[in-house]
Structure formats: C-alpha cells, structure tokens
Amino acid sequence: MKRTLLKSMLTTAAVAALATLPFAGSAFAQTKLKWAHVYETSEPYHTESVWAAEEIKKRTSGRYEIQVFPASSLGKETDINQGMTLGTVDMIISGPSFAARSYPRIGIAYYPFIFRDGDHLLAYSKSDVFKEMIEGYRAKTGIQILAYTYYGARHTTSQVAFTNCAGMKGLKIRVPDVPAYRATPEACGANPTPIAFAEVYLALQNKTVDAQENPLTTIEAKKFYEVQKHIMLTGHIVDGLTTQVAPHVWTKLSDADKKVFTEVALEAAARASAQIKKREAELVAEFKKKGLGVHEVERRSFVDAVTKAKPVTSMGFDQKDYDRIVSIK
Numbered sequence: 070m071k072r073t074l075l076k077s078m079l080t081t082a083a084v085a086a087l088a089t090l091p092f093a094g095s096a097f098a099q100t101k102l103k104w105a106h107v108y109e110t111s112e113p114y115h116t117e118s119v120w121a122a123e124e125i126k127k128r129t130s131g132r133y134e135i136q137v138f139p140a141s142s143l144g145k146e147t148d149i150n151q152g153m154t155l156g157t158v159d160m161i162i163s164g165p166s167f168a169a170r171s172y173p174r175i176g177i178a179y180y181p182f183i184f185r186d187g188d189h190l191l192a193y194s195k196s197d198v199f200k201e202m203i204e205g206y207r208a209k210t211g212i213q214i215l216a217y218t219y220y221g222a223r224h225t226t227s228q229v230a231f232t233n234c235a236g237m238k239g240l241k242i243r244v245p246d247v248p249a250y251r252a253t254p255e256a257c258g259a260n261p262t263p264i265a266f267a268e269v270y271l272a273l274q275n276k277t278v279d280a281q282e283n284p285l286t287t288i289e290a291k292k293f294y295e296v297q298k299h300i301m302l303t304g305h306i307v308d309g310l311t312t313q314v315a316p317h318v319w320t321k322l323s324d325a326d327k328k329v330f331t332e333v334a335l336e337a338a339a340r341a342s343a344q345i346k347k348r349e350a351e352l353v354a355e356f357k358k359k360g361l362g363v364h365e366v367e368r369r370s371f372v373d374a375v376t377k378a379k380p381v382t383s384m385g386f387d388q389k390d391y392d393r394i395v396s397i398k
Contacts, residue, residue: 117337117340122135141265169247190217224303
C-alpha cells in the first residue's frame with residue numbers, strides 16, 4: 070500500500086513538473102512564418118534565407134517554422150512589401166527603395182554613385198546614420214530591418230554598345246519603378262520604363278525594351294545575357310537588400326527571440342554578401358566567353374550628368390545624410 074501511494078505521489082509530481090516546462094502544452098505552440106522574396110532559388114539571397122530559416126528554428130528549439138517563398142511566388146516586390154503591413158507576409162528580403170515609399174529618407178542609398186563599392190555599402194549598413202534610418206522606419210511602419218546584404222553594382226545591358234552617358238540617349242531601358250533608379254537614364258536622355266522584375270526577360274526578348282540594368286550576378290541568374298548582346302560596366306548604383314520582419318511578428322517576439330532573429334539575419338547577410346562579391350569578380354570573363362561584349366565606360370560622364378540634372382536635394386534627400394554617407398571609410 071505504501072509503495073502504491075509513493076508511486077502515485079511521484080507520478081503526480083512528475084506531471085506537475087512537466088507542466089511547468091516551456092515546451093509543455095500550448096506553450097510549445099509552433100509559430101509558422103512566411104518569408105518572401107523575388108529572387109531565383111539559385112541565388113544566395115534564397116539559399117541563405119533557407120539557411121537562416123533553419124537556423125532560427127534550431128536556435129529557438131523549434132518554436133518558429135519559417136517557409137521561404139522565392140521567385141515572386143507570393144507576389145511582385147511591391148506586393149510583398151505591402152504584405153508586411155497587411156499581415157499576409159511575415160518576413161522579406163527587399164531593396165530599401167521600396168521601404169522609401171513609406172520612409173523616404175532611407176531611399177538615399179539608391180542615389181547614383183553615392184557608394185564607392187560594396188565594402189562602402191556594407192560599412193554604411195553598420196553606421197550611425199543607417200541605425201537612425203532603421204529606427205525611423207520602424208517608428209513609421211513598425212517594420213524591423215535586421216540586416217543588409219550586398220546585391221552588387223548595377224550595370225547596363227543592351228542590344229547596342231555605348232561607352233558614355235551620351236550613348237544612352239533615346240535608349241528604352243527597363244528600371245524598377247523608383248525615382249532613384251530612373252535618375253541616371255533620365256540624366257543621360259534615355260527613356261526609363263518601369264517593368265516588374267519577373268517580366269523583364271520577356272520584355273527584352275519581345276523587344277518591349279532595348280535594355281535593362283542589374284548586377285552581374287542577377288544578369289546571370291535571370292539569364293538576361295541570352296537576350297542581350299552587350300554589358301556596359303556603368304556601376305551607377307551599388308545596390309543592397311534588407312532583411313525585414315513585419316510588425317505583427319516583431320512586436321510579439323521576446324527580447325531573446327529578437328536577438329536570435331537579428332543575429333541569424335546578420336550571419337546570413339554576411340554569407341550571401343561574400344558569395345555575391347566572389348561571383349561578381351568572376352563574371353566579366355565568363356560573359357566574354359559567352360560572346361557578349363563587355364565594355365568599360367567613361368564613368369565621369371555619367372557622374373557629371375547625374376549631379377547636374379538630378380542633384381541629391383532635388384530628389385528629396387538630405388544633403389547632410391549624403392555627406393555623412395560619402396565620408397564613411
């Protein structure tokens with residue numbers, strides 16, 4: 070009788086102890102999140118997002134299950150940005166040019182020739198001025214920016230070659246629907262035409278547009294080299310992507326989980342940036358082997374045209390922000 074009573078008491082104590090553990094009952098309810106972007110599954114933005122999703126799951130003991138949706142499968146870039154505030158998307162990788170629609174200050178990163186190179190952009194991502202922008206964007210939208218990934222220097226592809234700003238005149242060129250992207254073509258007398266990213270290949274193939282501009286790694290991933298004959302190394306925008314978390318997710322995360330999400334996103338961004346920089350260095354020779362013309366340009370002709378026709382303040386940006394960014398070492 071005593072043994073039975075003792076066994077019963079131990080069992081009751083064990084059940085009570087289990088009930089207090091963090092994974093017991095509803096406390097272990099798993100949160101499923103949607104992470105969306107517009108890039109191909111072969112690109113580091115996707116492969117490192119998948120790595121990050123698994124790493125977050127591991128570091129939170131399985132409490133977050135994140136599914137990554139690539140290649141515009143949850144919508145175009147405008148759609149997934151809107152989804153962050155509508156609650157239909159939980160995380161994204163996207164250019165801050167779209168964030169600038171809600172918080173214009175952050176769009177200065179797209180002002181042509183503001184960055185010297187990828188290292189300058191990554192130094193900016195760690196700077197006080199960018200931290201101010203993160204805080205301002207969160208205050209305005211509730212969205213938290215976790216990390217910045219180097220996307221590459223944007224160059225121009227076309228059916229015809231040119232080597233200076235004047236050679237762009239009259240060229241019908243696809244650009245994202247953002248003023249900063251239109252600045253260089255407009256300053257050089259081209260005809261910038263906004264077309265959704267997922268539709269660019271077909272637009273080039275059908276000659277809806279004559280040209281487009283993107284980093285070498287994107288030209289490779291989206292196979293634009295199949296429908297273009299020349300690459301001009303204009304490097305007019307040194308581009309980056311931000312990893313963002315929607316307000317309906319961020320506000321519910323504990324401080325410990327916020328730390329995990331941030332650390333993992335930063336690690337993933339660093340890994341992707343390193344891959345992009347390495348691949349970018351290899352591609353000029355590879356495109357030449359494919360028979361494309363790859364042309365150096367008179368960079369100064371583009372810089373002079375942009376600063377004259379589209380000064381930074383004319384685009385609604387702060388001269389002080391510009392000066393602080395260009396002075397980053």
